[in-house]
Amino acid sequence: MTLNQNRNYSDVTAMADVAFSYAPAKIILGGEHAVVYGQSALALAIDRGVRVAVSRVSHANGPILRAINLGFVGEVRPDPQGQGPKVLREALSKLRELIGADAQDLLITVDSDVPVGCGLGSSAALSVALLRGIHRFFGRNLSKENEAELALDLEKIFHGNPSGIDHTVISAGGLICYKRSEQKLLIDHISPGRKLKFAIGMAGQHAGTARAVSALKERSRRHPDIYGRIFSTIGDVVEQMKFCVQEGKLAALGELMDVNQGLLNSLGVSTPKLEALCSIARERGALGAKLTGAGGGGAVIALVDDDPQYIVEAFQAAGYMAFATELEKV
């Protein structure tokens, strides 16, 4: 069984027996980690995502989450000692707290084609899809502002203290430049001058975003000036990237992705497998390649000028799971 991939989920009316929703996954084109320190980052929603169906069951003491495919198959309840991954049980408890008592009689079926724990925003996509599905089920209005606020509360369960870039781009869709400082949040919507196509290669699950972010924080505390300069250089790279995206200058964008990757490596968040994936992509003619997300495992994105398939095949021939992707079609 899969949730219907072709259905337009936005057409479901209030208080239906079943409400469907969808949220896309994302990739970070540049600026991860530095974004936590107030620098700009570029992120885009991609053509894969999480689908949710919400219906009612009685006396469930839920909400019950039934995963058709979420990195695992099975049932999860918000029970501290119950079955299913702990983080999902905690997320369901949080969801019940955010939605109210009504939520405990819900059965939520989830289907996803987003690899979990690989920097593709699977938890933020799940958070946004859950909120959309539940609000739609109850016929409640969910403004973009509210959606982003509630999704951040859920993201905190998965990621500790996230910068907010994942759930923001997933909620907004398209391609954004995101910058958060203590004083303000800047979100710029960007129209790419040319189509952006990527091959994605998977180096396996990473050890968790919260852990990668806090380990980097420790290192940067020991060498604040040096790390501070690397973060601000990444910020400069991202500003140039933004211009290249808008102007459709893909070759220059690829070069900047390579520079960003070098800087991420200097921050200690790359791995031999991620470096190997970047090398394979560059040798096969990718315009540029870098890790995306927290690193320490996860995924590499390779920007291509034409068909990403030959790089996908090169990744697969070297033993890595891989797929082609592009900006989400809306």
Ligand code: PMV
């Ligand atoms: O959750 P991930 O792997 O997509 O990483 C998010 C990006 C980071 O900058 C590493 C963390 C954050 O909160 O911005």
